[in-house]
Amino acid sequence: MSSLNLPWHSFEPFPRILSLDPREKSSAPPSRCPFEWASEQLDRSKCKIIAETPLSSSLSFLLQAEIFQEFDVQEDSVTFRINLSVLLDCLTVFGTSALPGTPTALRMCYRGYSYPLMLFLEEGGVVTVCKINTQEPDELLDFDFCSTNVVNKVILQSEGLREAFAELDMTSEVLQITMSPDKPYFRLSTFGNAGSAHLDYPRDSDLMEAFHCNQTQTNRYKISLLKPSTKALALSCEVSIRTDTRGFLSLQYMIRNEDGQICFVEYYCCPDEDIAEAEL
C-alpha cells in the first residue's frame, strides 16, 4: 500500500501543464488534456506521472519524495496506467485556481495491482474522495537518455525562452536546435512560410545559467511535438536543455512552488530524420 500526502499547491502545476490551452483551437472534441492516458510510477524516491504522448516524445511530471509531507511506498517500484483526463478532473475538483488562504490537501493511496487509485482532497473542511480505476501498465518507450551520453547541455532561465517559444513560427514543421562551443552557441530556428527565423542566445548572456557545449550539433524536432511542453516552460523558473550522441533532446523544467519546493517536468524527443534540409 503506497500512500502519498502532500499539500495541493505542490501538485498544482501538474494539471495546468497537461491541460489544453484554452486559446488553442482544435477540431478535436473538447478535452482538457491532450493526452488521454498516463502511467504512474512510484518508487521509494519519487512519484512520476508519464503522459502517453505520440511516439518519439515523452512528457512526465516528477515529484521527489522530499516534497511530500508523507511518502510511504513499500515496494521498489509500482506502476499502473490511469486515465489522465479523469485524474486531472479529480485533482481539480475544487477548481483550478489555488485560492490563497485555503490550502487544499491531497492524499493519494494505491493498494496494489488491480486496485483503484484513491484520491482524498480536502479544502476548507470539505473532503472529496475519488476512486480511479487503474490498468495494466503499458510498455513505455524508454528513451535511454543517460547523462554519460550527453554531448551538449545548457541551462537557461525560463524567462528568456518563454516569449520565444510562444512566438515560434508555427508554420514551420520543425524547430531546429543548434548547440555549439562556437557561435551561434545556442540557436533556435524555424523555417516557415514567411521565411526563416533564428533566435540566438550567446554563452555569456545573463540568461545562461550554465553552458556546457562540447561539440557543434544541429538537430531538428517536430514542432508539433514540442508544443505541449511549452506550458511547463511558462510555469518554470529554469530549463535544462540537453542533447545526446543520437541527437535526442531532453528538456527538464524546474518548477518551484510557493514553499520553495521543486518539482520537475521532463520532456524527451527524438530528432526528426525525415524532413529534408530546408533552405535558409
Add this chain to the structure above:
Amino acid sequence: MGGWGGGHLWTPPPSPLGLGGDTLCPVRGVTSVCVCPPQLSLRAVNSSRSAFASFLFAPLFFQLYEARGPPPHLELCRCKVLMKSFLGVFRSLPSLEKTVGKCLILLKPRASRLVVQLHCKYGVTKTHNLTFQECERLQAVFDTQRCASSLCAPARVLAEAVVHFPQTLAEVTLAAGPGGKISLRNHVEDEAEPGKTMVTELWLAEDEFQTAAVAPGSRITFCLKEFRGLLTFAEASNLPLTVHYDVPGRPVIFTLEDAVLEVHLVLATLSDPESNLQPPMANGVSHLPAPSDEFADDLGSYMIAMEPPSTYEEGSGVPPIPPFPLCIPDPAESDTEEEEEEEEEEEGAVLGTPPHKKFRSLFFGSVLAPGEPSLAPTLEVLAEDSDGEY
C-alpha cells in the same frame, strides 16, 4: 537587379515600425507591404483598392543608413513582403519597447531576402529572414491640395470621439455643420430597418481643432476600421492628425507628419453624385436613420441634413422647411469606380468606392411624431413607432 550585390541597412528604433505595421494591418485584405529604398517606406493597399496606407521613414529616422555595394542601377529595388510575415516580426508590441534595443533591417536583393534583426535584452538576437518578391511601384495618386476641406486635430480628440462607436461599425460619416461644428455619425445601411437602427452622432466644436477649413455642409463617409488603426498609431506617436477631404466619392486623406516620419492613409469614400447639386437645408430636428430603398425615383434632388437647432448659413436661399422626409433615391448601382485619377507612368493604385456598397444618399429625413400627418405626398416611414402603427 543587375550587378548590384549589396543591400541597404537601417537601424531604427523598433517600436514605431511595429506600430506602423499594426496600423497597416487594419487596411483590410492587405497581403503585402512594399518596401521601397532608399527611404524605408512601408506601403499597403487592400485587395479592393479602397484603402492605401504609407509610412515613410526619412533617413534621419534611422541611426544608420547605408547602401552597401556598388551604386544601384536606375531600377530601384522594391520588394513586397507578406504583411503577416512582417507583422510577425513585431509581435508582442508592449514587450518590444522593453526588450528590444536595436533593430537592423537589411535588404538582400540577390538572395530575395529582407532581413530584420532585433537585438534584445540579455544579448539575445532574433533574426528574421523574410522572403520577398519584387513588386511594382505602389503609389496612390492623391493630392491634398485639391481637397476642399481640411481639419487638423490632436489624435486624442478624434480617438476619444470614435470610442463611442461600436467596434463592429463599418463606416462613419464626418460632416461639417453650422457654427463650424464637425459631426461624426455612424453610417447606416439602407437595408437596415429604420425603426430599429441606433444612430450615434457626436459633435466637435471648432475650437477642438487646431485648424478647420471646411466647406460648409460637406460630408464624407469612410471606413472606420482602417481609420481606427491610424488613430492608434497617431496617439502613440503623439502627432496631430490632419484630414483632407473633398466631395463624397473622392478619397479622404489622413496624414501625420513630423521631421522623420510621414504617414498617409487614403480611404475611398462613399460617392453620391447628386450631393453637390443642392446645398443641404437646415431643419431643427435631431438625428435619424437613413430612408429605405423603396423611395420613389422621381423625387427632387434636394435633401435635408440633420442639424442641431441653430442657424444655418446664409446663402442657401431657402427658408426652413418643416419636417419633410426626403432623400435621394438609390439607383441600385453597385459601386462605381472612382473617376480616374491621372496615373503616373507606372501603374498607380486607383481608389474605388468600397466594394459591396451601393451608393446611397447620406441625407435623412426627420422623425415624424406618431400620429402626425405626413407633409409629403410620398411619405416614407423613417421611424416606425413601437406599436407598428405604420
